[in-house]
Amino acid sequence: MQDTTTHPKILLGQFINGEIVVVDGKQQPIINPSTGKISKFVEHANTTTINKALEDAHEAYLSWSKVPPTKRARVLFKFKVLVEENREKLAELIGQEHGKISHDALGEIQRGIENIEYACGAPELLKGDFSKDVGPAIDSWSDFQPLGVVSGITPFNFPAMVPLWMFPIAIACGNSFVLKPSEKVPSASLFMAELLKQAGLPDGVFTVLNGGKEVVDQLIQHKKVKAISFVGSTQIAKYIYQESAKYGKRCQALGGAKNHAILLPDADVDNAVSQLIGAAFGSSGERCMALSVVVAVGDAVANQLINKLKDAMADLKVGEYSNDENHFGPVISKEHKDKINDYIQSAENEGANIIVDGRNVIVKNNEDGHYVGGTLIDNVKTDMLSYQDEIFGPVLQVLRVETMQQAIELINEHKYGNGTCIFTRDGEAARYFTDNIEVGMVGINVPLPVPVSSQSFGGWKSSLFGDLAMYGPDGFRFFTRRKTVTQRWPSSNVRENIKFSMPTL
Known part of the structure; x- marks a missing residue:
């Protein structure tokens, strides 16, 4: 029988529009695996809270997407500094809820910091292609534009690193991001949300929603959510990928391994x-x-x-x-x-x-x-x-x-x-x-060949559902969509004949 005598009771809520929200909903105990005892409780977001959070995230996206990539990168750089300054506290939160030894938790955090550093390169990584004179007086170029509200669903085993695979790049690309961490380890995500606010990220650009399958399903089904990024077991990865396709969502879902x-x-x-x-x-x-x-x-x-x-x-x-x-x-x-x-x-x-x-x-x-x-x-x-x-x-x-x-x-x-x-x-x-x-x-001769932040992480077969891997170059492609523009400014004194055939060079 679990010990429920922890005092005072610590209740964790959601992070919505820049503040912690508690609405007296369903609560779940958080177990410290080192002791087997309850340490905290986390509240599950209800439908009303989720809908309000996603509307706020969409409103925040409309303005955040217009912020130049250089200014977005400045916010992320401040966030990186804050994570470095608070890494010991973050490691403590990971240890309390996951049980990870502090030296291992600090290693996880460092790998996450490297992904923030990579995301700070957004001004360069979001540059499109330009081709002059692809036809007579015709130019063509492409750029990479944000998707809107995007979501990450993350596992218990890396409470900091896996979210950091996702949201720094998503935010750098101009999206707003909704994180659904494992309900077993919510504190690290809520703490990083507070650090993002301190770094100057506008309210609503980053949201944390806690809960189980009911929250996941609402994220998949909600019209405001344009993409789902997931890491977890193969069974759930396959479910999320199939459900996301059913609702027209872009999805990358990393599953199990052997x-x-x-x-x-x-x-x-x-x-x-x-x-x-x-x-x-x-x-x-x-x-x-x-x-x-x-x-x-x-x-x-x-x-x-x-x-x-x-x-x-x-x-x-x-x-x-x-x-x-x-x-x-x-x-x-x-x-x-x-x-x-x-x-x-x-x-x-x-x-x-x-x-x-x-x-x-x-x-x-x-x-x-x-x-x-x-x-x-x-x-x-x-x-x-x-x-x-x-x-x-x-x-x-x-x-x-x-x-x-x-x-x-x-x-x-x-x-x-x-x-x-x-x-x-x-x-x-x-x-x-x-x-x-x-x-x-x-x-x-490298037993854990985890790619560095400038590469991308993803397996084959039943270990990955989707066409793009996690973080690195694939991360920037996943959280943006390409737009190609072809333009011509015809001479004002030349009248062109009507053409019905397919245009060619």
């Missing part, structure tokens, strides 16, 4: 082990880029890998977010903890070998926290449930194959195609891998 690493016999195994430990267990494995499967080519390197991983994992420290000596913290909820443990059990039932078992971890003084220790499973097969599904927890599985080609085929056959990596010293093998792997983000 990220593989190939370990070749020539690899530096010690280095690979160090990289794998962080990539598999950082943030409790609750990353869409978590490296959760190693495909070892040959039993010799597989045995070496298992032994070294087992030894390295003995030193892993799991505990509360506020202790920087811990390597990772709890998972988001008791339900998710139970789900991860069920996947571990299913692997064992289906014949895999549990080398390091992270179940039944107890953290002193936080016995009700949602903890799962680092888990290592060997001899996993492709037909096992734990392999087919995204576990989204601190579980690393090892498969064994005989050749690199078998490893590539195994990865290409999986329904997800988000991220992958190869560990090798062989440049020819690495080049072959990058050319033939059917995955959107690829690392060479």
Whole structure:
């Protein structure tokens, strides 16, 4: 039973037209996963509140879209400075609601700051193309104009970074932005809203609406919302993409992942082990880029890998977010903890070998926290449930194959195609891998190949629904629409004949 005795009661509302709004609606408890106890409550936005917020956002867009990109960028630059100055407080909010260790939360915030920096380049990145004399006295040019009110629906695992993938670019492009964060971790979004206001962003340009599916559906169905950006599970990503298309919305929806690493016999195994430990267990494995499967080519390197991983994992420290000596913290909820443990059990039932078992971890003084220790499973097969599904927890599985080609085929056959990596010293093998792997983000001796802010983030297959990836150049294309103008100023003393054929040069 959850502890409901927290005093005084902290109630979070919505951020609408520059202020926090509470309307005495449905409330949901926010659980601190480190302790398993209620820390706050969040109010769900009702239909009246949502409609009012979207009308305000539309009114704000009408004037914000007319602000020159340089002035928009100045607001974002001030926002960047404020985020940097308040990063410790933001990390604390993330830790309280997500359970992420402070050093990991600060890393998340830094990656978000890099996306603000990229968005500050809007004056250059929004420049269109110009072609003079495409025909007799005819010029043609294109520019990129904002869409209107756009929305982002973000997951629990990155309360700051994923919203920062979206709204700085959307705002830089001249849109107003409505953020629907996970109801499990709303505080970071509300805090960033306050920082945007301090930076000088006009009221209504940025809105935060809290709630569940009912809020998502209203955003998709509302006529004022022109685009939906989403990060979460594949099941929900597919639903949002299909529903958005039904209502004529532009949509990018990032889904789940099952990220593989190939370990070749020539690899530096010690280095690979160090990289794998962080990539598999950082943030409790609750990353869409978590490296959760190693495909070892040959039993010799597989045995070496298992032994070294087992030894390295003995030193892993799991505990509360506020202790920087811990390597990772709890998972988001008791339900998710139970789900991860069920996947571990299913692997064992289906014949895999549990080398390091992270179940039944107890953290002193936080016995009700949602903890799962680092888990290592060997001899996993492709037909096992734990392999087919995204576990989204601190579980690393090892498969064994005989050749690199078998490893590539195994990865290409999986329904997800988000991220992958190869560990090798062989440049020819690495080049072959990058050319033939059917995955959107690829690392060479880099286990978490998350693109920098000037690139774009997105997988293939069931990991991404939509034509454009997140942030970077694709972000600017997603949050704008191209307009092409062709003009001619005919001579006043020349009378042209009527032409019925298709114009040509």
